[in-house]
Amino acid sequence: MIEVRQLEKKYKRKKVLNGISFTANKGEITCLIGTNGSGKTTILKAIMNLTPLEKGEIFIDGKALDRETYETIAFIPDAITMMPSMTIQGAMEFMAEFYISWNQERATELLNFFKLSSRDKISQLSKGNTMKVNMVLGLALDVDYLLMDEPFSGIDIFSREQIASVFTSNLVENRGVLITTHEISDIEHLIDKAVLIENGKVVTEFNAEEMREESGKSVVDVMREVYQP
Amino acid sequence: MKKYWKLITLIVFSVISISTFYLVTVSAENSYPQYSIETRSGDEAVIKDLVLAASTFDENSDYGDMFQIKTEGTIGNKDVPFTQQLDMTHQHDFSVQKLYREHRGFFREKTWNMFQYHEDEDFITYANNFYTVVDDYEEIHDKLEIAVLDKKTEEETNFEVEVPDYKNYDSFYVEDVQKSGNILHVFTTNYIEGETELYQPITELHVYKIDLDSQKIVEDLILAPSSDDDMDYTSYIVNIGSTNSEMTPEPYIIISSNPTVQPETTESGVEINPEDITMMAYNVETSEVSELAVPNEFKGWSESMYPLVTNVQDEYIYYTTLKENGFEMNRFNIEENTMEQAQLIELPSEVMENFLNNPEGYATPLVSIKGNQICYVSTLKDKARHDVGIVVADLESGQVLYDGTIKNSEKMNDVFKDVTLTIDSFMF
């Protein structure tokens, strides 16, 4: 379980995070929802210690983050984390060299699924394909948790369908996924848990299926209530 | 593994290249010339303690270096421990090296001019001019700083004394230091503001007697004035520039006071008439000053000048004149105030060639006296066929005990064989 407690962070004068607390469970897809600039990406970066916090604590399976944790949790940001001059093959070799949890078989499988050639240079790929490579770099790691930041933004519809189908596959089944997006329509049916954020705070946190059964509301309904009262 | 070849190549190449450089190229044989002393006649045992301090210059590469030459060979930068390489003490006076080795704490923050030190059995004493800084930049020379080291207890005593009438002087500098009992005799050249009519500085030679117990100046004698009614004078201490062991006690300090006149032939500069020069001896023990009856042909305008070399040792002044058939040595007895009979140290013309006919600047040989032996060293060896000659003779009999020269040793790297070698000083 990823547990996040009372995160606070200022950016320039504004409090971007003002006491964020929530949890994301293993085996579930948790979605962080909020308007642009509400701090979703910052939260993900903070979990990965890519940006410092003023206050707050983060626990992954009960432990604080250290260098070994990078073998159990992977982050797929909205830009590719490899050098553009590398080939896909080169990128995979790099990952294999440094990560014990790198699963080359799965990587090859995913490349085939995405119809990408390992000989391609990253700089020459389209935006959609670049994001797909980025996903491969994260998904091919045998990690327990996956963090994804806006995996669908700026991607054409066919690529989006491809990426969305990954979520239902066994590639994601037993892992904990924490995803941020504001294109909720693509994956509303996949989300297990929703965390709504506004003004640096968690406004509400609920299980999607329960919400539908008990109140008959979809995630989008709740969103409308919160953001456009 | 194949991805590592570039990195490995770089590292291996660098390690080999640089370590070869430091092991081979920077070795002693390749860094400076190697010389040896070749005996022409006499017993080599005579010069077993001889150490020459030499420097070289190569006009092709503007490269120069300093090192020492002994009978065993050449000692330079690579032959001394690393710390000494940095401090370069082996390139300095032998007394500097001694202080550095044996009394480093005392030596700190003091000058490296050995005439300002005095060493006897129990003490090393030091004197230096001291100044007070006024108003940020102005320096007023008003004091002497004195330091005394008790060699047995390693205890240091430091104090300052105010120089009487310091306001009359622009500045003063310590020339020599002697000691008798607990009185320190500090010899200084004092500069008075302005110039003489002949555009020379106005100087007085003083000796300040300082009582080490009371730490006060008890007497201030002007040994040589700057002028009197008729003449301007310049004066100097003969002992300096003619002795090698600057720290050792000298019983007599010889002063030469020279009246300066306008030269008849040229418009600038000064002329000295030897007859007008006054030579005096200051007896350190008694503080008495006596005038010396040195014959005119031996009174010189500046320190030892070719072909006459002057040395002061104990109670004698040694005058050596270079002649084609040897060294003609005249010894002046200070206590008896008479010139003794001349002594010729006979040498074949091929030996004297090393001492005569050297170009200006290298003409005057170096001389050192130890016990009753006198050692002469000529100072230049270059590819124009000048050679360094080393001669040791017995003072009483005039007999030549040793004569030799400096040759390129077999270890000499060809690159250095034509460099110019100069002897700066030596210890014997």
Added chain:
Amino acid sequence: MKNFVKLVRFEFNRFAPIYATLAVLTALIQLIGVFVTTNGYLRSVSEQKQSGIVNDSEIIANIGKMGMTDFVNSLWFLGPIMFCGAVLMLYSVFIWYRDWLGKNTFIYRLLMLPTQRLNILFSKVTTIFLMVIGLIALQLVLLYIENSLFQMLLPTAYFNYSNLNQMIQSSYYLMMFYPTSGLVFISRYSKGLLGLLVVSTVVLFERSYKIKGLIIGVAYATFVQLIFSAVYFMQFYNVMLYLFASEIFLISLVLTVVASTLSIWISHRLLNKKVTV
């Protein structure tokens, strides 16, 4: 440790093409310089002969001999060295920023590697240091080759042979790069290493705190520089030196170790707790 080596290899291979170009360029320009200089010199010799001075030794008395000791102060020789130095100095900063700027988010990857973040610092600094050493080593070999080239091209009478020591002694820059004693070499180059560490610390300050960080970083670098200068200047306050050269040497060695440790510690804290993408 293994990750450190992997990262060094990675950083080095990234820059290897440019580095190889620098090395080849240096060699080419210097060797061409030998040819050009020889030609110019031989022309002067024939000018002398044409004006009636036929005797070799007379000509040499007028225009001197030609050899490495003259060449090492020429632009053909020093130019490439300066250029390489400038490139490497720029890269010692750019090696960090290249992972942050533009479309590149490779810094994410570096920071998320399951390894000590300090290895990022060590690998970048080590790479630059190795590249400097490599060029230093190359130049030694080039000195030897250029000397032989002069020997081949010039008539014996006009060739001024010098050994490696003399070549170095005739140039201020060469004396700086090749001190005559192994211990001084280690001392001097470890100061260079310290410089790289300090530069990295400044970069990390900037990447953690932006403008404020840059100011702090520069202040830190100035502080380190001042401490080293202080050791030298402190004793010039009195006219005569208090510390002997060997003692200063020892002190500066100790200071280098202390300052390096401090820089590494600060960088460690910044990398782990303060740096932001």
